[in-house]
Amino acid sequence: MEFNKVRFLTSMAMLTAVSLVLVAAVAFPVIPAASYLKYDPADVPILLGTFLFGTSAGLLLTAITAVLQGLLISTDGGPIGILMHFFATGSFVLVAGTIYHKAKTRKAACAALLSGTLTMTVVMVVFNLIFTPLFLGAPMEKIVEMLLPVIIPFNLLKAGINSILTWIIYKPVSKFVHRE
Numbered sequence: 001m002e003f004n005k006v007r008f009l010t011s012m013a014m015l016t017a018v019s020l021v022l023v024a025a026v027a028f029p030v031i032p033a034a035s036y037l038k039y040d041p042a043d044v045p046i047l048l049g050t051f052l053f054g055t056s057a058g059l060l061l062t063a064i065t066a067v068l069q070g071l072l073i074s075t076d077g078g079p080i081g082i083l084m085h086f087f088a089t090g091s092f093v094l095v096a097g098t099i100y101h102k103a104k105t106r107k108a109a110c111a112a113l114l115s116g117t118l119t120m121t122v123v124m125v126v127f128n129l130i131f132t133p134l135f136l137g138a139p140m141e142k143i144v145e146m147l148l149p150v151i152i153p154f155n156l157l158k159a160g161i162n163s164i165l166t167w168i169i170y171k172p173v174s175k176f177v178h179r180e
Contacts, residue, residue: 008053011177012061015045019065024073030157034150036136039158042069043089047096047116047166048173051109055097062089080135084127091123092116092159109170113163121155 023042029035046065050058063086070082077084096116100108128151132143143151 007177008057011052012049012057015049015061016064016068019043019045019061020068020073023069031150031154034146034154037150037154039154039161041162041165043092043159043162044165044169046089046093047113047162048170050093050097051100051112051166051170052174052177054101055094058093058097059090062086062093065089077135080131084124084131087127088120088124088155092120095119109167113167117156117159117163120159121152124155125151 019042022044023040027038027040029037030039031037042065046058046061049061066082066085066089069085070077070079074081074085093116096112099112099115102108125147128147129140129143132138132146133140
């Protein structure tokens with residue numbers, strides 16, 4: 001039992017560290033009209049943790065990573081950036097983790113990742129309408145104009161790529177972490 005706790009805590013710490021390294025090392029704009037929106041694969045370790053250890057663990061990883069990233073790496077977002085990160089990734093984790101842990105099959109994983117991608121996109125539409133005017137000082141009309149050409153495609157692209165990466169590497173990572 002004690003060994004499993006150590007393995008769990010070590011795995012969670014490693015997933016957090018990898019997420020932070022990924023956001024620091026691999027972040028680039030994907031939509032020219034909004035160069036402040038950058039793709040990064042930092043959610044992949046969080047999604048792996050969610051599939052490996054459950055939705056609660058995924059939400060804990062999300063909270064820790066969002067705060068550390070906001071304080072150490074993406075400091076220009078401040079508290080709003082931390083909140084946006086938590087709600088974006090947290091909504092994905094909540095939906096994907098819940099679906100996957102009901103039936104741990106490839107079909108369930110696919111449905112979980114697709115549902116998580118769509119959920120994150122919808123949640124980020126709402127949160128961009130609320131927080132982006134505060135963050136960028138832009139009028140609401142400008143944000144509404146950005147929804148279809150910028151915000152929705154960006155979130156679909158980011159979550160979609162992270163879902164594909166998670167799909168590809170989950171099984172090998174799972175076999176390694178859960179080996180006896």
